[in-house]
Amino acid sequence: MENNFAIPELPSGHTLYFVFLTSWGDPNFVGINTIELFNANGERPDFQSIETNATETIGDLENILYAGHFLCTDPLRMWSARYDILDKDEVRIKIQLKTIERLAMIRIWNYSECRVHSLRGVRHLRIDFDNQTIFRGEISCAYTNESGEYPLGDTILFTTDEEILENIANNDICFAGEEFIMDNLNLDKFGLLSISSKNPDEMNSSENSFMLSRRPTTGDRQEEEKSTSNENLDYIDNSGKITLLPDKERASEIAKTNVFQMELYENWGAPDCIGLTGLQFLGSRTTVLDIKHCLATASTGLQTAQKLLNGRNLTGDRDDMWLVPHTPDLPPPCITITFPEPLQIIGVSIWNYNASPEMSYAGVRLAKIYLNGKALDSLILLRKAPGEYFGAISRVRSRFLNDKRYVLFDFVQDIFFDNCDCLFRPLPRPNTSSLSGFIYQLQLYSTWGDEFYIGLNGIEFYSHLDSLIPLRAHNLAAFPESVNVLPGVNADPRTSENLINGENDTDSMSNIWLTPMLPNHCARIFVVFDIPTFVSQIVIYNYRKTPERGVRHLSVSVDDLIVFSGEVPTSTTEKTGILRVSLRE
Structure with missing residues (x-):
């Protein structure tokens, strides 16, 4: 790798070559999640074709041009290739644009199937634009932070012009990650709405359209807001008894x-x-x-x-x-x-x-x-x-x-x-056959097919005596809270309080929880106690109204210690998928 390489200003060309020089450690595969391009007008250029020299691959190559898979963990919706069989040649991807373009920014989202398989992600990458090398350097591994809560994207800028960067921001789905709250979650402003109104599931892969898809509306719109007033503060002891x-x-x-x-x-x-x-x-x-x-x-x-x-x-x-x-x-x-x-x-x-x-x-x-x-x-x-x-x-x-x-x-x-x-020191684990902690966190990484929403029917916590622990509103926090954080959505009944109302085997909108999948963040549920609370089992009821929106991959942590990682069974329209996470083992 050369250290004196200089990134050019607004390079111009017709054909991009991405050369995967090394992976982050996988001896056989190298891969990538998404490539985003922005031209000098701050817009996403149109693509004419994409091809590779790799002979054995996983996932459709066109996946990497769809700017909606940042939180994807499905290997079939990303792309990876065997590089150990290429006889000293590097894996290459060739992207041909429809017209000659001046590039202002490239963002690389690395391979993010899981923490282990993130080693398949590209590490050293070279990008050529026609006959000019415009980038040569290292791309971050998808999971470099300790929490592993979201994959990381690397941004390569070819300009510092403020007007161009502002135009990019207006079309950048990821720029919304910092500005969602600042602008009341105005998703339209940040380019989440496509020029095309097609549903992504209906798009023909042969069409040269890689535009962002409109987040579909969900649920009935109600005029009356649901009450969210807090209850009185209760105390839950380790037997599950509430005292006030x-x-x-x-x-x-x-x-x-x-x-x-x-x-x-x-x-x-x-x-x-x-x-x-x-x-x-x-x-x-x-x-x-x-x-x-x-x-x-x-x-x-x-x-x-x-x-x-x-x-x-x-x-x-x-x-x-x-x-x-x-x-x-x-x-x-x-x-x-x-x-x-x-x-x-x-x-x-x-x-x-x-x-x-x-x-x-x-x-x-x-x-x-x-x-x-x-x-x-x-x-x-x-x-x-x-x-x-x-x-x-x-x-x-x-x-x-x-x-x-x-x-x-x-x-x-x-x-x-x-x-x-x-408020005492927790008893040793062998004496209780359960875990004790203040904060139990569920991180929801992917769905069974939906790209915009993720949800659950309910959750239940059981004490070390196998009794149901009553949960109240002050014990629960969800991020994002529900679909009501979206612009134009008011009083949708699928709020986070439904997770703990006890009505779990249902498809009724008034008894389930649904939240948007936001760029750069996975959905999370926190169950928070003021005292250390012993839990022997967590029961998770998957989303049933639209089974594709149910949680697929999740992890459970107790006071920052990951104690479970796995897959939630999918629901059907007639049967709720249930996962029982034992904390006794």
Whole structure:
């Protein structure tokens, strides 16, 4: 590979050659997901033909020119070829355009069947345009981030002209990934609507049309909005029993507080620091108390603890968070909140440190709370923050960022001082034959055929005693929440709350969940508990109304640890596909 190669400005030509020099490690195959082209007008050029010198391939070669497979994991809808049988020749793809074009941008989406087979993706690539080499370099592996939540695309720019880039943005389905929320999910603006109104399933592969297809409308349009009001906060113990202490009883048992202190004993694994994002205090009837005139200090001497009371809690901005050095040989940091006058406080809301997925491990895991200098009976086990806040949509409490970006869900943890004994270190796995965790996450990677929507009928969680764990609205978050995030869609009954309403063997729209498949993101479901909760089995009921929209590939993680990855049986119009994920093994 040459290091002194210079990418030309708006190269012009008629025929493109993509030369696959090496893979990311697969000894036999090299492949690719999608190639996107944009000309100097910011538009996608028309193609005349595409061919390859490879003799053994998987998938239709034309697949790579359809700009709708970014999240695809089906090898038949991507393209790969045997390179080990070409006798020292490289795999080549030749794309002939209809007319001579000036290229402004190329985006490469690498092979993304799964983490293992992502090694089939092209690594070193050369692109020739007629007789000129316009790119020579390395393409990212599809799964380079630790979460593996979405495949990665590499963008090659041949211009810095702002007008051209703006025109590209107007036609770029992937540019919408950053701007979905900023522009109220105006999908039309970002080129998700095709010039052709054909359904992609009806397109003849012999036609030279690789235009983006219109996302089909779905469901009946209703005029009345479904109520999404939150229920009262319940507590679920490990037997599945729900308890809620009346607010009046809480208030009568809690003395007024002048000073709140919190000693931080342990983080989630970061080697040398510990921190929090924010605090709020709860009064009678769980109302949020005014803390504008409270004073926050820390034993570390750093004058930054006041950030904990700034109210900017749903954020990924480290400037709005509090972080201090912490090692086992140092005394535990202590936060002190002094109230201007005694207040009756029944609990505290805590947002853990959330600067990034990696830095979320600096969040507090174990802490001890003191009220007026008197310690509560037990240590407090805090939930780790998600560490992510990009382009997500949450209906949990509807607390949003001021800069119009959204966290994946409201990661607040409410600690009630009369209920702290339920926050304990989890029992060892052999004693329970089940897993324990705060956050159970389902990542939904692909469907059984639909390219625009993905859905489920319902989910059920069972305790280590094999009893059904009741789930409430505050336990659930989905990204995207439902098809109601799309422009022009209002009051569609297929909302995320239906996942936990118990009506799972059905095709009724009022009892199922459907959400759009967005560029650069897989759909996700979070089941969130305020206390560590033992789960022995998760039952997943697949989407039945339109079986092609049901989930095919998914993974299940518990507090960031992947515990299952597999395939959900497809439903039929008469029978619901059911997957039982055992967490006892």
